[in-house]
Amino acid sequence: MQHLTLETVPMPVPGEHEVLVRVDAVSLNYRDIGAIKGEESGAGMPFPLTPGSDLAGSVVAMGPRVTRFREGDAVLGTFWAGWIDGDWPLGARVLGGSLPGVLAQYVVLHEDWLVRAPRTLDAVQASTLPCAGLTAWFALVEKGGLRAGQTVLVQGTGGVALFGLQLARAHGAQVIVTSGSDEKRRRVRELGASHVIDRIAAAKWDVEAREYTGGRGVDHIFELVGGDNLGTSLRALRQGGRISLIGVLGDYAMTFPSVPSFLTRPVIQGIGVGHRRALEELVRAVDAVELKPVVDEHYGFEQLPEALAHLERGAFGKVVVKVSGA
Known part of the structure; x- marks a missing residue:
């Protein structure tokens, strides 16, 4: 620096x-x-x-x-x-x-x-809250219409991912987390993750995610990697489910197979943080549920x-x- x-x-x-x-x-x-x-x-x-x-x-x-x-x-x-x-x-x-x-x-x-x-x-x-917290809130609540009983998958354990985990759990959703670190997988379980996938050992993490949902697929995925990983996210998604494009840790270009996307009918939406009104709503929610x-x-x-x-x-x-x- x-x-x-x-x-x-x-x-x-x-x-x-x-x-x-x-x-x-x-x-x-x-x-x-x-x-x-x-x-x-x-x-x-x-x-x-x-x-x-x-x-x-x-x-x-x-x-x-x-x-x-x-x-x-x-x-x-x-x-x-x-x-x-x-x-x-x-x-x-x-x-x-x-x-x-x-x-x-x-x-x-x-x-x-x-x-x-x-x-x-x-x-x-x-x-x-202003960037990481609001990004997760905007994806899940403002645009995603999150409901209790749904399943959310977040990739990794950075700021947006963990806010996604906490906010989804506060709304009564199940949360799958993918991580390549034993220690971080242990910590997300303590935060309330419903299921944790070793993304290194499970090369096809989409298969394990679908198995966890009984074959139905995940309702909402935080796509935080980019590149070919978007195709894996698509295969893990339920029909009509939502993928929020948030991060590009892997590659600035994202690719996915076209025919499966026609059949899955996904909602794929880019998330660029959010507006002031949503941040004010997030602040009220944080106080209401005492999210830390x-x-x-x-x-x-x-x-x-x-x-x-x-x-x-x-x-x-x-x-x-x-x-x-x-």
């Missing part, structure tokens, strides 16, 4: 509709690694760039026309700046992408780019390189940078 430097700059001042936020914690995402290495393409990122998109913090000052918050409010940033509800607007931009990010002690954000934080979580836990996000480790602000290295090695859940003393 030789491109990182820690700089001291003047305290930002909020404009009319802006809020000055003391950043307490920042949850890291894989896209942050790409941004720092200069590998993010097509994002129109201005350099030098402050990375990071997911913050939890507190309001310390406001512009004269701010109406949504008061000083002292605990807040979360939204991943997409400007996507309030409905369809994704073409003008929406990402913090830490085409807009400056949040790995700073203080940031100024438009009041529309913030929501109130959950009452039941501390800042480290809450910071994991899985944080593998948190690091101090000056330990950002170590935190990024941990993320790059592979985390069980989320890796968070604790910026302030919250």
